[in-house]
Amino acid sequence: MNLINIYKENVRYLIKNPQKIKKIIKRIINDYEYSLVYLNMIITQDENVRVINNLYLGKDNYTDIISFDYSETKRNIEGELYISFDRIKENAQKYKISIDNELVRIIIHGVLHLVGENDDSASNKLKMRQKEDMYLNLCFT
Numbered sequence: 001m002n003l004i005n006i007y008k009e010n011v012r013y014l015i016k017n018p019q020k021i022k023k024i025i026k027r028i029i030n031d032y033e034y035s036l037v038y039l040n041m042i043i044t045q046d047e048n049v050r051v052i053n054n055l056y057l058g059k060d061n062y063t064d065i066i067s068f069d070y071s072e073t074k075r076n077i078e079g080e081l082y083i084s085f086d087r088i089k090e091n092a093q094k095y096k097i098s099i100d101n102e103l104v105r106i107i108i109h110g111v112l113h114l115v116g117e118n119d120d121s122a123s124n125k126l127k128m129r130q131k132e133d134m135y136l137n138l139c140f141t
Helices: 018-031 046-057 085-095 099-114 122-139
Strands: 004-008 035-044 065-069 076-084
Touching (some): 018 035, 018 099, 035 085, 046 065, 099 122
Parallel strands (some): 004 035, 035 076
16 A cells, blocks of 8 residues: 555546645655655545535535544554545635645645644634645645
8 A cells, every 4th residue: 555545436537746746745744743654535526525524523514625533643644535526626616726726725734634733713724724825835836
């Protein structure tokens, strides 16, 4: 098994540069002084993410990403990101950005959760958005 895996479930989309995505994930993990054991990213449809959100988090709504941390040891990354491709497309159109750009932003967001960042308040949301922007800029420069 690779350390970072990208799976697509009923999604027909060619990720233009998966190596760039993997590189930025490793950068975030290194910056936070975590070790990567494994990270699976499952890009799927809205309804699948909604079911997971309801089943595991008790929230019956659509969302763009859900992060699951399975690590048994602190400072290790062992987890999964469930990503709604429908939300990615909708957000990209809404914010007038490319699908790749929004996909990378959402992945960065999920990884930031796995390294301990939170967006549970207005100030934390702002800090997290700034970190997303910083890593997104690193990824596309």
